[in-house]
Each structure stands twice: as structure tokens, then as C-alpha cells.
Amino acid sequence: MSKQTPESRSNNLAQLDKLLEHRSRLGVCVLLADSERIAFSSLKNLVKETDGNMGAHLRKLEDAGYVNVDKRFEKRKPVSWYQLTGKGRTALKAHLDALQALIEGLGG
Numbered sequence: 001m002s003k004q005t006p007e008s009r010s011n012n013l014a015q016l017d018k019l020l021e022h023r024s025r026l027g028v029c030v031l032l033a034d035s036e037r038i039a040f041s042s043l044k045n046l047v048k049e050t051d052g053n054m055g056a057h058l059r060k061l062e063d064a065g066y067v068n069v070d071k072r073f074e075k076r077k078p079v080s081w082y083q084l085t086g087k088g089r090t091a092l093k094a095h096l097d098a099l100q101a102l103i104e105g106l107g108g
Contacts, residue, residue: 009102009105012098012101012102012105013098013102015094015095015097015098015101016095016098016099017091017092017094017095017098019060019061019064019066019091020091020092020095022057023047024047024049024053024054024057025057025060025061026092026095027046027047028043028047028057028058028061028067028082029061029066029067029084029088029091029092030092031043031046031047032067032082032083032084032088033084033089033092036083037070037081037082037083038081038082039079039080039081039082040054040055040058040079040080040081040082041079043058043082058082061088064087064088064091065085065087065088066084066085066087066088066091066092067082067083067084067085067088068082068083068085069081069082069083070082070083
């Protein structure tokens with residue numbers, strides 16, 4: 001496989017989703033892509049974030065329409081369940097495709 005030109009590499013960089021460039025937001029979307037839904041506390045532990053940071057990252061994803069949240073009370077305790085939306089799934093795939101193109105373009 002041939003190396004990419006600087007122009008094609010720049011185009012692939014432009015295809016990266018700014019929202020998914022942070023490892024925690026990318027991690028949340030990757031985890032949710034393979035699950036029906038995941039609770040806030042589990043996401044927080046899996047991506048190793050504090051409550052406050054995790055909440056801020058999830059809010060950004062929710063505001064962008066990448067995740068939905070379902071807040072419920074279970075055994076009298078509040079539980080927030082997160083699910084990846086169709087828009088989030090599309091954005092994640094495009095982001096990962098752009099990363100893959102960059103990686104493949106580095107071949108020797």
C-alpha cells in the first residue's frame with residue numbers, strides 16, 4: 001500500500017469528529033456501540049473518570065444527539081442509563097473510518 005499525500009492525509013484529519021477526539025467520549029461511544037445500554041456508574045468505572053468529568057462528557061454527547069439518557073429510580077436510587085443513538089453510531093463509524101484511513105496511509 002502506498003503512502004498518502006499530505007493533501008489526502010489532511011483530508012482524513014478533517015474527517016475526524018472533534019467531539020470524539022477525547023478518549024473518554026470516544027470510549028463511551030465504543031462501549032455503547034456494543035451494548036443496548038450502560039448505567040452511568042458502569043461507564044464511569046470503565047473509562048476511569050470522576051463523577052463530574054463523566055457527567056460533563058456525557059452531557060456533550062447528549063447535547064450533540066450521540067447518546068440518549070433514561071433516568072429512573074431503581075430500589076429508590078436514581079440510575080441514569082445511556083444508549084448510543086443512530087446519529088452517534090454514524091458519527092462513531094465515520095470517526096473510526098477516518099482513523100483507519102490515516103493508519104493505512106502510514107504503511108511502508
